[in-house]
Amino acid sequence: MAAKIISGKEISQQIREKLKKEVQELKEKHGVTPGLVTILVGENPASVSYVTAKQRTAHDLGFHSVQENLPEDVSEENLLSLIKKYNEDPTIHGILVQLPLPKHISEQKVIYAIDPRKDVDGFHPVNVGKMVIGEPCFIPCTPAGILEMLARADVEVSGAEVVVVGRSNIVGKPVAILLMQKRKPVGNATVTVCHTGTKDMLFHTKRADILIVAAGRPKVVTGDMVKEGVVVIDVGVNRIGTTPEGKAILCGDVDFDSVKEKAAAITPVPGGVGPMTITMLMKNTVEAAKMWAGLPSEVG
Numbered sequence: 001m002a003a004k005i006i007s008g009k010e011i012s013q014q015i016r017e018k019l020k021k022e023v024q025e026l027k028e029k030h031g032v033t034p035g036l037v038t039i040l041v042g043e044n045p046a047s048v049s050y051v052t053a054k055q056r057t058a059h060d061l062g063f064h065s066v067q068e069n070l071p072e073d074v075s076e077e078n079l080l081s082l083i084k085k086y087n088e089d090p091t092i093h094g095i096l097v098q099l100p101l102p103k104h105i106s107e108q109k110v111i112y113a114i115d116p117r118k119d120v121d122g123f124h125p126v127n128v129g130k131m132v133i134g135e136p137c138f139i140p141c142t143p144a145g146i147l148e149m150l151a152r153a154d155v156e157v158s159g160a161e162v163v164v165v166g167r168s169n170i171v172g173k174p175v176a177i178l179l180m181q182k183r184k185p186v187g188n189a190t191v192t193v194c195h196t197g198t199k200d201m202l203f204h205t206k207r208a209d210i211l212i213v214a215a216g217r218p219k220v221v222t223g224d225m226v227k228e229g230v231v232v233i234d235v236g237v238n239r240i241g242t243t244p245e246g247k248a249i250l251c252g253d254v255d256f257d258s259v260k261e262k263a264a265a266i267t268p269v270p271g272g273v274g275p276m277t278i279t280m281l282m283k284n285t286v287e288a289a290k291m292w293a294g295l296p297s298e299v300g
């Protein structure tokens with residue numbers, strides 16, 4: 001079976017074009033310019049490239065975008081006061097602190113410090129709680145991107161056996177909750193979450209109609225672990241080497257070549273879930289700007 005490739009790059013492009021028009025309209029009709037600050041601590045090369053891509057996209061869409069680069073040894077106190085400053089800045093509707101943070105800074109304290117109404121990452125417990133009970137809120141960007149990809153690829157989610165590999169707060173847990181919600185167009189699935197404590201991973205992956213892999217390890221899911229006709233969403237972005245030109249060689253958590261032979265549909269790496277994460281951040285920021293302006297918004 002030749003798997004259909006679900007291109008996050010293409011879907012992102014379509015959503016970004018729509019967002020660009022929406023931003024223009026917000027400016028012209030309501031005098032509102034979505035504002036996003038991205039805060040980067042240190043110089044982790046992957047984080048630098050993600051934040052750069054977020055800023056570039058925000059700029060392309062016509063946002064007011066601010067980039068804060070803090071040194072690796074910045075104190076937790078200074079980071080928290082910077083967040084406080086942007087909580088109070090009326091030109092900023094979304095605050096994103098790039099993760100992971102250096103060990104001396106508590107991610108929990110940082111996430112709690114962001115005003116939940118500016119938490120465009122959807123990591124604050126207020127938003128997590130609202131998501132669990134199905135109220136309008138900011139949905140974390142990677143899970144939101146996965147839902148959008150499944151919807152646009154016309155994948156039948158209702159009633160499907162979904163298996164999620166990985167239980168992170170950023171991807172595994174929220175995507176599992178969202179897919180089991182009584183939620184249209186993508187939800188109402190039967191969801192199993194596998195993790196490092198799972199005894200018989202193969203038993204679960206082989207049963208999956210939809211397999212979402214966010215394990216954080218390269219090529220852990222191989223062709224022999226999936227059934228014919230499965231839909232596979234690969235969340236991993238692993239740097240496994242460099243080309244002679246110095247470009248990073250990337251692969252997912254799924255062994256694309258063997259799994260694609262059995263899958264009905266599959267997301268590639270690069271060009272799959274990654275670009276969708278950035279696009280959904282932009283969407284959350286536009287929704288935040290609408291909410292702050294008192295306009296109808298998906299986030300409350």
Ligand SMILES: Nc1nc2c(c(=O)[nH]1)N[C@@H](CN(C=O)c1ccc(C(=O)N[C@@H](CCC(=O)O)C(=O)O)cc1)CN2
Nearest residue numbers: 050097098099100121141142237270271272274275277
């Ligand atoms: N505050 C946050 N931190 C982190 C998040 C997040 O959602 N919020 N998620 C990840 C990293 N991430 C976003 O920040 C992210 C990962 C991958 C991509 C992406 O576009 N990947 C490309 C490959 C790009 C490359 O590495 O060369 C692809 O898959 O095509 C974007 C964003 C952890 N931190």
